[in-house]
Amino acid sequence: MTKSELFVSVVFVADNCVEKLRNLIEEVSPYLDMRYSDYEIVVIDQKSSDATENEMDKLLSTYQSIRYLRLAQKVSNDVALAAGIENAIGDFVVVLNVETDKKELIEKFVEMGRLGTDIVIGTSTKITSVSYRCLRILSNRLLKSIGYTLPSNSTGSFCLSRRAVNAITESGRFYCKLHMRMANTGYSIGALNYDISQDEVKRRTVSQGLAETFHHMVFNSTKPLRWMSAVGILGSGLSLMFSLYSLLINIFHNQVAEGWTTIVVFMSLLFMLLFTMLSFFGEYLARLLDDRSEHKEYNVVFEKNSSVMINENRQNVIDDSVQTNINLSQTGRDK
Incomplete structure (x- = not known):
C-alpha cells in the first residue's frame, strides 16, 4: 500500500x-x-x-x-x-x-x-432517544437563530x-x-x-439536550438576553393590565376578595418570569466574568x-513533485 x-x-x-x-x-x-x-x-x-x-x-x-x-x-x-x-x-x-x-x-x-x-x-x-429527537426539533430552530449550523x-x-x-x-x-x-x-x-x-x-437524555442548547445559546449569542428583555416588557404590560382590571373590579363591584384566585395565579406567573430572567442574567454575568478573567482554561x-524511533531509513523528500491524490482542502504537502 x-x-x-x-x-x-x-x-x-x-x-x-x-x-x-x-x-x-x-x-x-x-x-x-x-x-x-x-x-x-x-x-x-x-x-x-x-x-x-x-x-x-x-x-x-x-x-x-x-x-x-x-x-x-x-x-x-x-x-x-x-x-x-x-x-x-x-x-x-x-x-x-x-x-x-x-x-x-x-x-x-x-x-x-x-x-x-x-x-x-x-x-x-x-x-x-425518541424524546431527545423530539426536543431536537425545537432545539435546532433555536440554535439556527443564533447561527449554529452544525x-x-x-x-x-x-x-x-x-x-x-x-x-x-x-x-x-x-x-x-x-x-x-x-x-x-x-x-x-x-x-x-x-x-x-x-x-x-x-444515549443523550432530554436534560442533556436542554443543557447543551442553553450552553450554546448563552455563550455564543446575546439573542437570549434580548428575548428575556422582551419577556420582561411583556410581563410588565400584563402586570399593568391586571392592575387596571383589579381597579375596575374594585370600583364597580366593591368585592375585593372576588379576584383572590386570579391574583395568586398571576403573581405566580410573574415570579416565574422574574426568576427565569434572573437565571439568564446570571449566566450572562458569569460569561462576562469568564471573558474578563486572565486565567488559562486548562x-x-x-x-x-514516544521513545520509539521512527523509520530511520526514511529520507526527508517526497517521491514525486506532483501528487496524484489532490487535496482540495489546500493543506499539506500534496495540495
Whole structure:
C-alpha cells in the first residue's frame, strides 16, 4: 500500500477509560503507520484517577508518534477538545470518541476532508432517544437563530483541515465557543454518518439536550438576553393590565376578595418570569466574568512523547513533485 503524504493527527480525550484507550491505540497506531507517512496520536488525559498514566508509559515505549498530555484538573469537554486541537500539528486533525469509535473512521474522515470538506462532523441517530429527537426539533430552530449550523445527532467525533483549525483558534478565547467557531469559519461542513454498536451507546437524555442548547445559546449569542428583555416588557404590560382590571373590579363591584384566585395565579406567573430572567442574567454575568478573567482554561501538568524511533531509513523528500491524490482542502504537502 502506497502511503499518503498527508500528516494526520488523531486526538483522544481520556477520562478514566484506560482499557478502551489502550485497545484503541494498539489498533490505531499500526493502522496509521500503514497508510500515512507522517502521523501522530495526541492523548489528552482529563486527570484520570485510574491507571491511565502508567499504561501510557508502556504504550509510549512500544509505539511511535504518540504524545501524552495530562491536564492539571478535569475540564469541560469543549476545553479538553480545544487542548487537543491546539496541540495537534497535522494537516488534518481527527478527533475520535474513545468509548465508541473504531480505527476505520480515520480514513473516512480524512478522505472527506481531502475531497474538499474542511469540517467533517460524525453523526449517528443511535446516540439519541425518541424524546431527545423530539426536543431536537425545537432545539435546532433555536440554535439556527443564533447561527449554529452544525449537523444534528453529532457523536462528538469530527475532522478539521489545517486551515479550519487555524480559523477556529487564531483569535480570542474560543474554548466555550468551539462548536460555534466551527460553524462560522466559512469553510465547507459535511456529515459522516456511521453506525455505533448498541452496547457502546450512551444515549443523550432530554436534560442533556436542554443543557447543551442553553450552553450554546448563552455563550455564543446575546439573542437570549434580548428575548428575556422582551419577556420582561411583556410581563410588565400584563402586570399593568391586571392592575387596571383589579381597579375596575374594585370600583364597580366593591368585592375585593372576588379576584383572590386570579391574583395568586398571576403573581405566580410573574415570579416565574422574574426568576427565569434572573437565571439568564446570571449566566450572562458569569460569561462576562469568564471573558474578563486572565486565567488559562486548562493547564498541562506534563507532556510525554514516544521513545520509539521512527523509520530511520526514511529520507526527508517526497517521491514525486506532483501528487496524484489532490487535496482540495489546500493543506499539506500534496495540495
